[in-house]
Amino acid sequence: MSIIVNVDVMMAKRKMSSQELAEKIGITQANLSILKTGKAKAVRFTTLEAICKALDCQPGDILEYRDDNE
16 A cells, blocks of 8 residues: 555654553544554544644654555
8 A cells, every 4th residue: 555654653752552542532442453554444634633633743744655666
């Protein structure tokens, strides 16, 4: 997939566990895991906003585009 989700990288930088982040943003750990592994088909802007607020980062710190042909 061309969109890379770097939630786990930002969580490590902020020393935050999956459980703590899931609680702060109001989603289940299972849904957070789906997002972290890149298996999510979509992410709501409200969820992305909550993640950015909880991790004190920008959406570009979380989402990255990579060309599959490179």
